[in-house]
Amino acid sequence: MGSGKVTSSEHLDWQGRHVTVAGLGVSGIPAAKALHARGAHVTVVNDGDDARAREQAAALEALGITVRLGDGATLPEGAELVVTAPGWKPDKPLFTAAREAGLEIWGDVELAWRLRGPVAAPWLAITGTNGKTxxxxxxxxxxxxxxxxxxxxGNIGVSLLDAVLGDEQYDVLAVELSSYQLHWAPSLRAHSAAVLNLAPDHLDWHGSMEAYAADKGRIYEGNRVACVYNVADKATEDLVREADVEEGCRAIGFTLGTPGPSQLGVVEGILVDRAFVEDRHKNAQELAEVSDVNPPAPHNIANALAAAALARAFGVPARAVRDGLRDFTPDAHRISHVADVDSVAYVDDSKATNTHAAQASLAAYESIVWIAGGLAKGATFDELVAKSAKRLRGVVLIGQDRALIREALARHAPEVPVVDLDRTDTGAMPAAVQEASRLAVAGDTVLLAPACASMDMFANYNKRGEAFAEAVRGLAGAGA
Incomplete structure (x- = not known):
C-alpha cells in the first residue's frame, strides 16, 4: 500500500498505518486489537474517562496501543483512517475533522468486511426496525x-470481527445489522439481504426518516442473489427498487397472505415458497406449518418467512426450514408466555420498546389487559392505540411518559378502563401485575408490551421483563 490515507481496496497492508479507533467497548476494543496485530499504529479516542474506561485503556496500552480518554472530539495528528463504534453520531466533531482531511470513516462491520479472508463465508444480512434478532x-x-x-x-452480540478473524471456519454467516452499522459500512456486499420493516426509530441519530430508511437500504447494495422485502411494508420494496444490485439478483417478497410468484407466504396454515421453485407461476413448495413457528404470532410468522427466504436463496432444502424453525427457541422477553393464572395468560414482551414492536405484539391476541409505559423517546401513541383499541380489555400504565399513552387512550379508546399507577420505581411492576389481574377475565391475555424504553425504571428491558415474570409467579403462588 502506498503512502497517504487508507484506500478502499480490500485485503490491505496495515503495516505502519495510523488508524484512529473511536470508542472503547464491544466493537472498539476488538477493532483496535485486530489492527494493532496487523502492524497498524492505533490510537483509541473515547469520550468517557470513568473507572471502566481506564481499566480498558490500561489493557490496550499494555499491548502497545495508544489510548486518549476524555477527548473523543479531536482527530489525532497523522491519522489516515477512522474506525468508529457504530453508535457514534455522524455529526461528531471528530468525523467532521476526518472528512475535512479527506479520510474514510469505517464502522466495525466495514472493518470486518475488509479483513475477511480470500475464501470468506458469504453473508446473509438482516435489518429492520423490529424483529432483527x-x-x-x-x-x-x-x-x-x-x-x-x-x-x-453482528448486532446480535457476537462480534463480526471475531467471526471473520477467528479460527472457526464457516460456510455462511447470519448477520444482524443495525441502521448505525449500515451507515458506516459503505462497501458491504451481501449474498442476500432482508429489510423486515421500517418505522420511525433513532431519528435523533439519523436526522430524518428519509436518512434512516436510506441507511437501512444500504443492506441491499451489491446483493448477488436475493433482496428480501416485506409485501405489507411498501417502504421496504421501495428500497429494493432503489438498490444497485448485481445482475440476476431477484426481489423476493414475504407475506402473511397467499404468496404470488417470487414470494413466500401462508396458505391454510402452511408456510409456502413460490420463489425458489421450478415454474414459480404454477408451483409452490411447502416449507413448514404455522405451528412450527415459536411463538406463532403474526409478526413472528413474518420473521420466519423472511428467514426462510434468505435460507432458500442460499439453496437450503425445504425440510431444513421446517426442522430449523422447530429447533428455534426465542430469546427471553420476546412475546414469551410466562404462566396461566385463573385461565388468564401472562405474556412478557418487554423487548417491545417502541410503538411498532408493541403494535405487532398487541395484534397477536384478541382480548388484552395491556401493561405499558416507560421512556417514550419522542414517540407518539395515537396510531398504536387507534389500531389496538378493539382488543383492549383494560390498560395499566407505569413509567415516566405514561401520560402520553393515557392521553392517546382518552382520544381513541375512551371506554377502556385505565389504571394509572403514577410510579416509576421498580416496585411498580408487582402492583401493575396485580391491577392487571383484577381487570382480566378468563380467556384474556395480560401483556407487557411497554411501547417504551425501560431506563426510567430498570437497567434494561431484560430487567423489566424479569420483574414482570417474578410478579406473575408471585401471583400464581398466591392463587395456588
Missing part, C-alpha cells in the same frame, strides 16, 4: 438444520 437466530437455526457451519453474528 429473532429473524437472524431463526435463519442460523435453519442453516444449521441444513448441515451448514454458521453463526448468528
Amino acid at each position: 429473532t429473524t437472524t437466530q431463526m435463519l442460523a437455526s435453519i442453516l444449521k438444520a441444513a448441515g451448514l457451519r454458521t453463526a448468528a453474528v
Whole structure:
C-alpha cells in the first residue's frame, strides 16, 4: 500500500498505518486489537474517562496501543483512517475533522468486511426496525438444520470481527445489522439481504426518516442473489427498487397472505415458497406449518418467512426450514408466555420498546389487559392505540411518559378502563401485575408490551421483563 490515507481496496497492508479507533467497548476494543496485530499504529479516542474506561485503556496500552480518554472530539495528528463504534453520531466533531482531511470513516462491520479472508463465508444480512434478532437466530437455526457451519453474528452480540478473524471456519454467516452499522459500512456486499420493516426509530441519530430508511437500504447494495422485502411494508420494496444490485439478483417478497410468484407466504396454515421453485407461476413448495413457528404470532410468522427466504436463496432444502424453525427457541422477553393464572395468560414482551414492536405484539391476541409505559423517546401513541383499541380489555400504565399513552387512550379508546399507577420505581411492576389481574377475565391475555424504553425504571428491558415474570409467579403462588 502506498503512502497517504487508507484506500478502499480490500485485503490491505496495515503495516505502519495510523488508524484512529473511536470508542472503547464491544466493537472498539476488538477493532483496535485486530489492527494493532496487523502492524497498524492505533490510537483509541473515547469520550468517557470513568473507572471502566481506564481499566480498558490500561489493557490496550499494555499491548502497545495508544489510548486518549476524555477527548473523543479531536482527530489525532497523522491519522489516515477512522474506525468508529457504530453508535457514534455522524455529526461528531471528530468525523467532521476526518472528512475535512479527506479520510474514510469505517464502522466495525466495514472493518470486518475488509479483513475477511480470500475464501470468506458469504453473508446473509438482516435489518429492520423490529424483529432483527429473532429473524437472524431463526435463519442460523435453519442453516444449521441444513448441515451448514454458521453463526448468528453482528448486532446480535457476537462480534463480526471475531467471526471473520477467528479460527472457526464457516460456510455462511447470519448477520444482524443495525441502521448505525449500515451507515458506516459503505462497501458491504451481501449474498442476500432482508429489510423486515421500517418505522420511525433513532431519528435523533439519523436526522430524518428519509436518512434512516436510506441507511437501512444500504443492506441491499451489491446483493448477488436475493433482496428480501416485506409485501405489507411498501417502504421496504421501495428500497429494493432503489438498490444497485448485481445482475440476476431477484426481489423476493414475504407475506402473511397467499404468496404470488417470487414470494413466500401462508396458505391454510402452511408456510409456502413460490420463489425458489421450478415454474414459480404454477408451483409452490411447502416449507413448514404455522405451528412450527415459536411463538406463532403474526409478526413472528413474518420473521420466519423472511428467514426462510434468505435460507432458500442460499439453496437450503425445504425440510431444513421446517426442522430449523422447530429447533428455534426465542430469546427471553420476546412475546414469551410466562404462566396461566385463573385461565388468564401472562405474556412478557418487554423487548417491545417502541410503538411498532408493541403494535405487532398487541395484534397477536384478541382480548388484552395491556401493561405499558416507560421512556417514550419522542414517540407518539395515537396510531398504536387507534389500531389496538378493539382488543383492549383494560390498560395499566407505569413509567415516566405514561401520560402520553393515557392521553392517546382518552382520544381513541375512551371506554377502556385505565389504571394509572403514577410510579416509576421498580416496585411498580408487582402492583401493575396485580391491577392487571383484577381487570382480566378468563380467556384474556395480560401483556407487557411497554411501547417504551425501560431506563426510567430498570437497567434494561431484560430487567423489566424479569420483574414482570417474578410478579406473575408471585401471583400464581398466591392463587395456588
